[in-house]
Amino acid sequence: MSSEFNYPTEIKGTRKLYSLLRGIKDPLKVISGNHKIAGDSYYLKATLMDKNFIFSQDKEFIEYILKQNHKNYSKSEIQSVTLAKYLGNGLLTNNGKDWLKQRRLIQSGFSKAKITNLISIMEEVTDHAFRSFKSDMEVDLYDVFHSLAFNIVAKTLFSSDIAEHEVKELSKIITEIQEVFAKEVRIPFSSEVLKFFGVIDKAITKSKRSKAIIQSVLDKRRSSGEQKNDLLDMLIQARYEDTQLPMSDEQLVDEMLILFIAGHETTANALSFIFFEISQNPEAEEKLKKEIAEESEMLFTSESLMKKSFTSNIIKEAMRLHSPAWAIDRQALEDDSFKHYS
Numbered sequence: 001m002s003s004e005f006n007y008p009t010e011i012k013g014t015r016k017l018y019s020l021l022r023g024i025k026d027p028l029k030v031i032s033g034n035h036k037i038a039g040d041s042y043y044l045k046a047t048l049m050d051k052n053f054i055f056s057q058d059k060e061f062i063e064y065i066l067k068q069n070h071k072n073y074s075k076s077e078i079q080s081v082t083l084a085k086y087l088g089n090g091l092l093t094n095n096g097k098d099w100l101k102q103r104r105l106i107q108s109g110f111s112k113a114k115i116t117n118l119i120s121i122m123e124e125v126t127d128h129a130f131r132s133f134k135s136d137m138e139v140d141l142y143d144v145f146h147s148l149a150f151n152i153v154a155k156t157l158f159s160s161d162i163a164e165h166e167v168k169e170l171s172k173i174i175t176e177i178q179e180v181f182a183k184e185v186r187i188p189f190s191s192e193v194l195k196f197f198g199v200i201d202k203a204i205t206k207s208k209r210s211k212a213i214i215q216s217v218l219d220k221r222r223s224s225g226e227q228k229n230d231l232l233d234m235l236i237q238a239r240y241e242d243t244q245l246p247m248s249d250e251q252l253v254d255e256m257l258i259l260f261i262a263g264h265e266t267t268a269n270a271l272s273f274i275f276f277e278i279s280q281n282p283e284a285e286e287k288l289k290k291e292i293a294e295e296s297e298m299l300f301t302s303e304s305l306m307k308k309s310f311t312s313n314i315i316k317e318a319m320r321l322h323s324p325a326w327a328i329d330r331q332a333l334e335d336d337s338f339k340h341y342s
């Protein structure tokens with residue numbers, strides 16, 4: 001792409017400088033501010049990196065890129081290179097044919113029936129987490145939900161085959177990797193600096209340790225011959241349509257690590273914002289409590305959890321107000337045009 005193209009309104013001058021500098025610490029504030037100034041789509045040229053960025057919250061534009069002309073867009077280098085060097089090649093980092101092949105294979109594990117099998121694990125982990133709660137206790141919501149979401153992902157993936165200390169070690173490693181990755185993405189040219197000081201190699205060594213933990217759980221499951229009906233069993237038993245072969249261990253471990261990363265932080269963000277919003281709306285809280293009380297012991301059935309209700313409206317509204325995964329990106333493979341942009 002070059003400047004002869006017709007881009008959305010450009011953010012330039014002091015606002016551009018502010019965006020680049022302030023965006024390191026508070027990207028959401030900067031991007032929202034730029035949208036207020038420039039509208040639903042804006043353009044920013046990162047001159048030093050020789051890259052053209054379009055930021056958009058225009059739903060038609062987003063639908064065009066993710067759906068109507070998705071073949072012309074791949075996951076950006078941020079996911080497929082920067083993140084992939086820590087996580088390997090799984091659904092979140094893969095592109096093209098490899099992605100489609102993995103997606104077809106794994107999708108069936110997330111059917112309604114399979115998820116229903118996991119509800120009792122989720123209920124057990126949640127009960128355990130809240131057993132020590134006292135009603136007048138002051139807590140940091142995010143810490144509570146981060147650890148709850150991580151434990152739920154760990155137990156739905158591995159059932160009881162993963163020890164408490166391994167869950168804690170995985171959580172620590174994943175948090176550390178995410179911190180290094182966030183720096184690489186937000187601070188221009190930081191990758192080179194972090195590489196020079198050995199920070200990236202250290203994070204890669206840690207990611208290898210996390211994969212070794214996952215591999216050891218996989219080995220344990222195989223040698224026990226037990227079936228636990230969890231996500232690990234689903235991934236072990238999955239067969240590619242064309243060859244009827246299973247995934248290699250390397251692929252399986254990468255997919256498991258990616259499910260950890262993709263599954264816990266988003267959910268922790270969502271839960272924190274849902275409970276924050278409830279705490280700000282006493283009337284809604286009362287109505288919610290009443291609806292939950294009416295469900296009584298039927299609360300944790302899949303019918304109850306998936307039906308349209310005031311509770312599910314609260315969840316959706318809180319996620320609309322505070323998107324738990326507030327940005328995704330794509331890279332154009334060929335020049336393209338949408339409405340009056342080209």
Ligand code: HEM
Pocket residue numbers: 075091092103153258259260262263264266267270324325328329
């Ligand atoms: C409130 C909770 C969640 C939110 C808001 C959320 C959001 C997202 C978004 C926006 C993407 C698209 C990323 C992109 O295409 O660039 C994504 C992808 C993905 N998410 Fe989630 N997610 C949530 C929960 C989960 C959970 C619980 C899991 C797994 C246990 C999970 C696993 C994945 C995977 C594997 C991908 C990659 C899918 C693919 O490219 O085929 N997510 N998620």
